[in-house]
Amino acid sequence: MLLAIFFSALAMTLIVGLRYLATSGLFAFATSRVRPGLYKGLDAQIRREIFWSLASAAIYGVPAGVVAWMWRDLGWTRIYTDWNAFPLWYLPVSLFLYLFLHDTWFYWTHRWMHIPRWFKRAHAVHHASRPPTAWAAMSFHPIEALTGAIVIPALVFLVPIHVAMLGLVLLIMTVMGVTNHMGWEMFPRWLVHSRAGNWLITASHHQRHHDEYLCNFGLYFRFWDKLCGTDRGLSPRSL
Numbered sequence: 001m002l003l004a005i006f007f008s009a010l011a012m013t014l015i016v017g018l019r020y021l022a023t024s025g026l027f028a029f030a031t032s033r034v035r036p037g038l039y040k041g042l043d044a045q046i047r048r049e050i051f052w053s054l055a056s057a058a059i060y061g062v063p064a065g066v067v068a069w070m071w072r073d074l075g076w077t078r079i080y081t082d083w084n085a086f087p088l089w090y091l092p093v094s095l096f097l098y099l100f101l102h103d104t105w106f107y108w109t110h111r112w113m114h115i116p117r118w119f120k121r122a123h124a125v126h127h128a129s130r131p132p133t134a135w136a137a138m139s140f141h142p143i144e145a146l147t148g149a150i151v152i153p154a155l156v157f158l159v160p161i162h163v164a165m166l167g168l169v170l171l172i173m174t175v176m177g178v179t180n181h182m183g184w185e186m187f188p189r190w191l192v193h194s195r196a197g198n199w200l201i202t203a204s205h206h207q208r209h210h211d212e213y214l215c216n217f218g219l220y221f222r223f224w225d226k227l228c229g230t231d232r233g234l235s236p237r238s239l
């Protein structure tokens with residue numbers, strides 16, 4: 001049994017690590033095409049970003065691997081595979097619930113990590129990227145990585161979700177984590193500046209967090225930032 005858990009954790013670590021390299025690599029390549037020279041002179045920083053991100057992959061991989069084993073071998077989680085186990089309308093609802101709950105956890109732990117004494121210990125690594133690149137998506141100190149790594153593994157015990165929707169949650173998490181740091185806006189202006197865009201976080205919003213620190217703490221949605229008065233809007237520089 002211990003061996004099964006070990007291999008599940010190892011497999012997940014490899015998957016998370018490769019997923020990071022593939023996604024960040026893809027968007028770094030896109031950056032070299034769309035904004036040539038944007039990462040000029042940042043080679044040493046990018047090496048650090050990759051180092052911390054791969055360390056984070058192990059921290060994300062272990063709880064994910066343990067939970068995957070519990071799901072497969074023990075059936076303990078609330079992940080389901082039968083499309084009819086819940087009404088079909090629940091599919092988008094569960095997706096939104098996961099994103100909202102993850103966003104809520106992220107917002108408050110992120111604010112906590114901006115308290116000066118915790119910032120130095122847990123969050124300075126992430127902000128050492130100035131400006132961040134597509135490789136900074138998982139560039140976290142182990143303490144910060146741990147706070148991020150436990151959210152989805154905890155939620156699958158609480159909120160039912162179809163395995164395909166869970167895959168979609170992870171896809172959105174991965175793509176937004178990379179693109180919010182890559183230094184340019186991939187979404188069209190009409191969307192970023194629309195009514196819906198007013199509630200969504202993309203690169204134009206998160207870049208401002210990296211420039212100004214004490215605003216724009218959210219992950220996917222601007223709900224908590226707006227509610228708590230920490231939303232300063234999009235970056236004044238056009239990305």
Ligand SMILES: [Zn+2]
Pocket residue numbers: 126132181206210
């Ligand atoms: Zn960031």
Ligand SMILES: [Zn+2]
Pocket residue numbers: 110114123127209
């Ligand atoms: Zn921060």
